[in-house]
Amino acid sequence: SQTIHQWPATLVQPVGSPLSLECTVEGTSNPNLYWYRQAAGRGLQLLFYSVGIGQISSEVPQNLSASRPQDRQFILSSKKLLLSDSGFYLCAWIPDLAGGMETQYFGPGTRLLVL
Amino acid sequence: DAKTTQPNSMESNEEEPVHLPCNHSTISGTDYIHWYRQLPSQGPEYVIHGLTSNVNNRMASLAIAEDRKSSTLILHRATLRDAAVYYCILRDVAGTASKLTFGTGTRLQVTL
Numbered sequence: 177s178q179t180i181h182q183w184p185a186t187l188v189q190p191v192g193s194p195l196s197l198e199c200t201v202e203g204t205s206n207p208n209l210y211w212y213r214q215a216a217g218r219g220l221q222l223l224f225y226s227v228g229i230g231q232i233s234s235e236v237p238q239n240l241s242a243s244r245p246q247d248r249q250f251i252l253s254s255k256k257l258l259l260s261d262s263g264f265y266l267c268a269w270i271p272d273l274a275g276g277m278e279t280q281y282f283g284p285g286t287r288l289l290v291l
Numbered sequence: 292d293a294k295t296t297q298p299n300s301m302e303s304n305e306e307e308p309v310h311l312p313c314n315h316s317t318i319s320g321t322d323y324i325h326w327y328r329q330l331p332s333q334g335p336e337y338v339i340h341g342l343t344s345n346v347n348n349r350m351a352s353l354a355i356a357e358d359r360k361s362s363t364l365i366l367h368r369a370t371l372r373d374a375a376v377y378y379c380i381l382r383d384v385a386g387t388a389s390k391l392t393f394g395t396g397t398r399l400q401v402t403l
Contacts, residue, residue, distance in 0.1 A: 280335075
């Protein structure tokens with residue numbers, strides 16, 4: 177069966193420090209991968225998505241970046257964190273199938289607090 | 292993906308049915324209607340999806356209007372564990388599995 181992992185679960189970082197959040201998926205090949213951010217009490221904001229290794233599409237211009245060094249690994253990074261980067265970061269995947277009926281599966285999330 | 296409109300919040304008593312509406316007047320013929328829900332401090336989870344016909348599964352039912360411009364998620368007997376934010380999303384069956392955009396959803400409160 178497929179599983180999705182995210183780490184760390186929680187993180188407290190000072191303003192200006194770097195960030196690296198990791199997401200891995202098991203039990204599937206060539207998934208479409210997504211990073212979302214959810215500010216406190218708000219909806220989900222799509223940050224990046226990837227349809228394959230090295231292929232990253234950015235939805236929101238900001239100081240975050242994403243990389244996909246391996247088929248089932250998706251990394252979210254920042255060189256210098258801002259206070260506004262605080263939030264709940266969610267990784268998700270969809271099977272590599274054309275069509276609108278696929279279910280999207282979400283990881284447990286990383287709660288980031290920038291102080 | 293086409294836009295959806297949902298009420299910000301709804302309340303229900305436990306053990307009673309809940310009807311969560313979603314308007315999607317700009318839906319295209321190839322859009323699937325998906326529903327997800329997000330429990331507190333968790334990532335969203337899939338609830339149900341459909342294209343034209345009403346759908347039932349162990350979690351809920353999905354009623355789709357004949358013109359497909361609106362749909363309703365039905366929880367037959369709400370429990371306290373159903374308190375969550377419910378998202379209605381459209382997915383294009385013909386497009387690449389690229390972007391998935393979530394709105395603000397409906398926050399469902401369930402009381403005793």
